[in-house]
Amino acid sequence: MENKRTISFTKSFGQLTKLIVVFLLVLSTGTVLASDSHGEEKKPFNAGDMIIHHITDAHSIHIGPLSIPLPVILYTEKGLDIFSSSNFGHEPHLVPYTSPKTGLTYVNSHEHIYYGDAQGAIQTEMVLNKKTNVEEMHKMGPMDFSITKSVFGMFLIIFIMILVFRAVAKGYKKREGAAPKGIQNFFEPLIIFIRDEVALPSLGEKKADRYLPFLLTIFFFIWMCNMLGLVPFLGGFNITGTMSVTLVLAAIVFIITTISGNKHYWGHIFWPPGVPFVIKLILVPIEAASILIKPAVLMVRLTANITAGHIIILAFVSLVILFGEQGAAVGAGFGVGVGAVLFMVFMFFIELLVAFLQAYVFTLLAALYFGDATQEAHH
Amino acid sequence: MEGLLSVSLGTVFWASISFLIVLILLKKMAWKPILQALKDREESIENALSEAEKARAEMANLQSDNEKFLKEARIERDHILKEAREMRDSMIAEAKNKAQGEADKMIESAREAIENEKNAAIADMKAQVASLSLDIAEKVIRQKLSDDSQQQQLVEGMLNDVKLN
Numbered sequence: 335m336e337n338k339r340t341i342s343f344t345k346s347f348g349q350l351t352k353l354i355v356v357f358l359l360v361l362s363t364g365t366v367l368a369s370d371s372h373g374e375e376k377k378p379f380n381a382g383d384m385i386i387h388h389i390t391d392a393h394s395i396h397i398g399p400l401s402i403p404l405p406v407i408l409y410t411e412k413g414l415d416i417f418s419s420s421n422f423g424h425e426p427h428l429v430p431y432t433s434p435k436t437g438l439t440y441v442n443s444h445e446h447i448y449y450g451d452a453q454g455a456i457q458t459e460m461v462l463n464k465k466t467n468v469e470e471m472h473k474m475g476p477m478d479f480s481i482t483k484s485v486f487g488m489f490l491i492i493f494i495m496i497l498v499f500r501a502v503a504k505g506y507k508k509r510e511g512a513a514p515k516g517i518q519n520f521f522e523p524l525i526i527f528i529r530d531e532v533a534l535p536s537l538g539e540k541k542a543d544r545y546l547p548f549l550l551t552i553f554f555f556i557w558m559c560n561m562l563g564l565v566p567f568l569g570g571f572n573i574t575g576t577m578s579v580t581l582v583l584a585a586i587v588f589i590i591t592t593i594s595g596n597k598h599y600w601g602h603i604f605w606p607p608g609v610p611f612v613i614k615l616i617l618v619p620i621e622a623a624s625i626l627i628k629p630a631v632l633m634v635r636l637t638a639n640i641t642a643g644h645i646i647i648l649a650f651v652s653l654v655i656l657f658g659e660q661g662a663a664v665g666a667g668f669g670v671g672v673g674a675v676l677f678m679v680f681m682f683f684i685e686l687l688v689a690f691l692q693a694y695v696f697t698l699l700a701a702l703y704f705g706d707a708t709q710e711a712h713h
Numbered sequence: 714m715e716g717l718l719s720v721s722l723g724t725v726f727w728a729s730i731s732f733l734i735v736l737i738l739l740k741k742m743a744w745k746p747i748l749q750a751l752k753d754r755e756e757s758i759e760n761a762l763s764e765a766e767k768a769r770a771e772m773a774n775l776q777s778d779n780e781k782f783l784k785e786a787r788i789e790r791d792h793i794l795k796e797a798r799e800m801r802d803s804m805i806a807e808a809k810n811k812a813q814g815e816a817d818k819m820i821e822s823a824r825e826a827i828e829n830e831k832n833a834a835i836a837d838m839k840a841q842v843a844s845l846s847l848d849i850a851e852k853v854i855r856q857k858l859s860d861d862s863q864q865q866q867l868v869e870g871m872l873n874d875v876k877l878n
Contacts, residue, residue, distance in 0.1 A: 391724065407723070479723040488728060492735045499743035506750035511757055525747060546748060547740040555735060578724035582732060 379659050381652035388570050389644050391578075392445045392483045393419035395569035402569075404486055408447065409477040412436040419480070440476070447478055484579060487571040491558045499554075528553050532698050536705040545704050548590065552583060553697040560640055560689030564682065574692070575641035577633070584633035587700045588626070595707040628703055632696055639692050643685040650674040650681065845875055 395402040403420035413436055421431040422442040430450045432439040441450035481489070498517065505518030514522045528550055533542040559573040573579055601607070603621040606614060657670040849871050853864060 391721065477722060479726060481727070482721075482724060485724055485727040485731075488731045492731050495735055496738055496742070499739055499747070503743045503746045503750075506747055510750065511754055522751070526751065529748070529751075543748070547744040548736060550744050551732075551736045551739050555732065576724060578720045579728045581720055582725055582728040586729075586732065 379652070379655050381649065381656060384652060385645055385648040388648055389572045389575060389641055390445060391572075391576055393422070393442065393447075393480055395483055395486065397569050398567055404483065405481045406440075406447065407479040407481065408440065409479055410436060410438055412438060415440075415476075438476075445482075447476065447480070449476065483569060483571060484573045484576045487559065487562055487569075487573040488579065491555060491562060491573070495551075495554060495558060524554075525550060528697060532694070532701050536698070536701040537708070538705070541705075541708050545590075545701065548586075549697050549701055552586075552700060553693050556583070556636065556696055557690060557693035560693060561686075563640060563644065564685050564689060570644070572641065572644055574636055575644060577637050580633040580636045583636070583696070584629040587632060587703060588629040590700075591629075591703045591707045592625070594704060596710075598709060599707045628699075632699055636692050636696055639688055643681070643688055647678055647681050647685070650678045 393404055393406060395404065401420075401424055403418045406415075406417055406419050406421075408415040415433045415436050415438065417431065417433060419442070422440075423429040428442050430439050430441045439450040441448045498521070502518045502521050505515060509515060509518075513519075529542070529546060532553075533546050533549055537545055556574055559571070559579075562568070563571045563573060563575065565571075603625065604618060606617055606621070609617060651674070653674045654667075654671045657667040849868065852871070853868060
C-alpha cells in the first residue's frame with residue numbers, strides 16, 4: 335500500500351515536471367519569437383520560405399529557442415569528414431566551414447552542403463544566387479551521409495519502437511494466457527487489427543504469418559514517424575514526408591513483391607491467359623509498368639499526404655504572423671489569430687487521423703501486393 | 714521546392730539501414746513472441762469455450778438423467794406404497810377373520826359347556842326329585858296310619874320344604 339502510494343506520487347511528480355518543462359518551453363518560444371521580430375524588422379515575413387524551410391530535411395533540430403546541432407558526415411575524395419553542424423553557425427547567419435582533416439571547405443545552403451573555396455563567404459553568395467543551375471549545384475556537393483533531422487527522427491522512432499514492443503512482448507511472457515495490461519493492452523488491438531483486417535484478408539491464413547512481421551513493422555514505423563511529425567515544438571519532424579524515406583519503404587515493398595512473385599503472378603503480367611493477342615499487346619506493357627508504378631504510388635502518396643498536412647498547419651501559422659506583421663487593424667489580426675488557431679486544432683485532429691490512415695493504407699496496399707504476388711492459380 | 718522532392722543518398726542509406734535493423738530486431742524480439750502468444754491465447758480461449766459448451770451439454774444430460782431417475786424412483790415408491798397398503802389390508806382382514814373364527818369357536822364351546830352343565834343339573838335335579846319323592850313317600854307311608862289330615866299336612870309341609878333349585 336505504502337509502496338503503491340510512493341509510485342503514484344513519483345508518477346504524478348514526473349507528470350508535473352513534464353508540464354512545467356512544456357510550459358517553460360512555450361514561454362521561452364514566445365519570448366524568442368518576440369525578440370526575433372524586434373531584431374529583423376527590415377526583412378518581411380515570407381510564408382512560402384518559412385513553410386519550405388520547416389518541411390525540408392535539415393542539419394539541426396529546433397526545439398523552441400534551442401538549436402540542436404546534428405553530426406554532418408561527408409564522404410569526399412579525400413576521405414570521411416565528420417563534424418557538428420554547429421560549425422556552420424545558425425540560421426540566418428551561416429558561415430562556411432573548413433575541415434582541418436581534409437582541408438576542404440563546405441558551405442551549407444538551404445540545408446544542402448556544397449564544396450566552397452577559401453573565400454567561403456563569397457562562394458555562399460554565389461551558390462545562393464545561382465539558383466538556375468540546380469544540376470550544377472548538386473554536382474558541387476560531396477556525398478552527404480549526415481545524420482539529418484529525418485535520420486535522427488528515424489533513429490528516435492527505432493529506439494522507441496524497440497523499447498515499446500520489447501515491453502509489449504515481455505508483457506505477453508509475464509502474463510501468459512492472461513488478459514493484457516498497460517502498454518500491452520494499448521498495442522494489442524492494433525496488432526490484431528493489422529493481423530485480422532490487413533494481413534489475413536489479403537494474404538490468407540497460410541501466408542499471413544510469413545509477411546506479418548514486415549507488415550507490423552512498416553505499419554508502426556510509418557504511424558509513429560507520422561505522429562512524431564505532429565508533436566508541436568519538437569523540431570517539426572517530417573520523416574515520412576521526406577521522399578528519401580518513403581522511397582526506401584516503397585523499394586522494400588517492391589523487392590519483397592518481386593522476390594515472392596510466383597509463376598502465376600509473372601504469368602499474369604507477361605502473358606495474361608484468356609486474352610486476345612491484340613489486347614495482350616496493350617495489356618502487357620501496362621502490367622509490366624505497374625510493377626514499378628505500384629510502389630512508386632505508395633511512395634508518393636505517403637510523402638504527399640504527410641507533407642500536405644504539415645503545409646496546411648504551417649500555412650495557418652503563417653497567416654497569424656502575416657496579419658500580425660501588418661499591424662494596421664489589431665482587431666482583424668486577433669480575429670484571424672483566433673480563427674487560424676481553431677482551424678489549426680481542427681487540422682491537427684485531421685492529421686492524427688491521416689497519420690493512422692496513411693500508415694494503414696501503405697500497409698494494406700503492401701499486403702495486397704504481396705497477396706497478388708503469392709496467389710495460387712485457381713481456375 | 715527542389716529540396717522537398719529530391720532524394721538524398723545519405724537519407725536513403727540511413728533509412729534502409731534503420732528500417733532493416735528495426736525489422737530484424739522486432740521480428741525476433743517482439744513480433745514472433747507476440748503473435749505466438751496471441752495465437753496461443755486465442756486457442757486457449759476457444760478451447761475453454763468449447764469445453765464449457767461440452768460441460769453444459771453434459772450437465773443438461775445429467776439433469777435429464779436425474780429427472781428420469783427421479784421419475785422412476787417416484788413410480789417405484791408409489792408401487793411399494795401400494796403393495797404395502799394392500800398387504801396391510803389383507804393382513805388386517807386375515808386377522809379379523811381369524812379372530813372371528815376363534816371367537817365363534819369359543820362361544821360354541823361355551824354354549825356346549827352350558828348345555829352340558831344344564832343337562833347335568835337337570836339330571837341331578839331329577840335324581841334329587843326322585844330321591845325326595847321317595848323320602849316323602851317313605852315318610853307318608855310311615856305316618857299313614859295316624860291321621861288323614863295329618864298326612865295332608867305333612868305332604869304340604871314337605872312340599873313347602875322342597876325348593877326346586
